[in-house]
Amino acid sequence: MQTNRLDAQRLTHTYGEGNSAAPALADVSLTIGADGPEAVAIMGPSGSGKSTLLHVLAGIIAPADGRIVWRGRDLATMRDGERTRLRRSDFGFVFQSGQLLPELPAIENVALPLMLGGGSRSAAEAQAGTLLHRLGLGGMLARRPGELSGGQAQRVAIARALVGQPGIVFADEPTGALDRSTGDAVMSLLIGATLGHGASLVVVTHDPEVAAMCSRVVRLQDGRIVSDERAAGEGWPQTTPAGAERPAATTPLGMGVPAAQAALPQHPSYGAARAEQRVGNPMTAQQGWIEASR
């Protein structure tokens, strides 16, 4: 069993050198998934360092100083190639736009991470097809990103992020290019599917409504954490001892995991409850949205 806990300690990062050096992160410490899967929103004004924090936590860039421990290994001391392999095997990514490969149809976009991991193409496409069907994109397997709507493209991106059964999914403004209702639906799906899978979600956003759908909100200002709020007592699981470890029997999406299905409806957070007023809670909204899209 591997724990999906990410420990970041005293992270510092600076862009530029000498007089032009601009501090992006200053002594940031943060733990993700300590008590089981959680949805963490990172907020802050432009230039506060939120995207830099996401890039450092995900191993996309190495911090100037500090440690990021994931499954017993420090990402900060890993070589670039090692971090690249780790991102592929352990993390999933959803970004605002442009993250799907425009030449590949949806099914190949989703199958690609599995093929990169050494999986056979037929098995990878079978798994990708199952996942896309579950996300309501069964009729769009052969469509390319340019032939999909913004919401559909983000659902493909979510499928690609989850197909490798990651421990954490990182999302950078995943609804930034979508209208409000589509954005809410995508966000509900992202949270429901990621947590249902037993993974944590770290989402960078400037949108308070997106943050309100998460179980925890971390605010940054000038590269420092100024607040770290949890949706205490109102729903999102504060401690999930069993969930702190990766569920043994997850489906690719985790939709069939009884614990995950049971946990979310029983623990609607204030954020999820608010989201439910618009589109339902992350899990039920996901099902409803998929049904509606058929």
Next chain:
Amino acid sequence: MTALRLWARLARATGPRATDVLSAIAFAFATAALLAVLGGVNAFRMRLESGAVDRFDGEFVLTLAFVAAALLLPAVWTLAQAAVRLAIARRDDRLAALRLAGATRGQVSAMAVLDALAQAVVGVAIGALLALAVTPLIARIEFQGMPFTVAELLPPAWVWLAAAGAVLAVALGAALASLRRVHVTPLGVAQRVRGKRLSLWRILVFVAAAAAYVAIVVYDVVDLGIAFSIALIAVFVLAYTFLGPLIIQGVAWLVAKGARRPATLLAARRVLDDPRGAFNIVGAMAIAVLAGGFASLAPATAGGADQMSTDMATGAALTIAIAGVLGAVLAGIAQSAKVLDQRREHRAMHRMGVELPVMRAAIVRQVALPLLVAVGGAAAAALLLILPTFLWWIQTPGSIVMWALMAVGAVGLTLAATACALPLVRRVATELAAA
């Protein structure tokens, strides 16, 4: 503020970049190749006018020189197009920002055209110097029983000016065509959708040309003379340019269906996305190899002792060499432009854990696939059509062997030039937007 003043101010502020240098190099090679070919045409014209060669032979060789020059023009055009793409690469964000700031579409288009023209002017100047530098080397080549002189290879000033004007006109035309395809809106450029599949009528054109060639040239069903036969070969070669993109599309589809490795899948899908563009990069070399196959047959048919046939074989080798150099430069430049065009995709791939060697392998296979299909297909077509004369060229195989070596060398050079684009992959994949 006029577009010219705005462009000048921004050019001073940003200074030259790697893409500008690559673009100028592309224009320089296009200009140098054009001037070298025109120099050859001029030399044959001067010999003919001075009476240094037999009139009939001189006119025939001059015709062949024009044909060779015509074969290379598509490569020059494609190279200039790639140069323009480089010239306006990475400017879409800046152009979109200018639209947001209130610049009209006309002003933005004018600035993009000025970018392309500025690099074309620099490239033309460098290309002219390059052409002058290689002229003494070309003068060592022997045609019509004697080496060229430098004076023969230097066309009149008006030809130089016309060539420079032609390259600048190509730059202008390609820039306007590029801008028409990419409408720069204040919010950026439109997303791409699936390209139109090529029609099967291309096969009919090729089969008709091949049938006419076999009936008239090989089996001599109708005796229409050597000039008509050469014209028919030219038609056959042109028909191959219609068929080439379709073959590439078909092979890329098969490769994409059967690909087991991510790099192969990516490369095949990218080629399938734009088979015409893929053929444009390798087309000139394929045509040169095809035409060279026919020309290399000449010494064999003449028993190896005929001056004209020797000249034809030399001309074919020279055409393949120039097409090979142009193709190599084109592949390097075009792939560099593509890497820069696809910087968002490369960045996304890097983030999701695609290793750099996979991205690099995809870039190389993206060139290797159409290259091997088009050039291999051209060589196969040439061999097939000269097969009835097998007994001739097996007795004097020198020119055929030279042709094959030139073709293999051109392919190798192109693949080596593609490697020039590979360092860019790391740069674009690992660059991050400021947080």
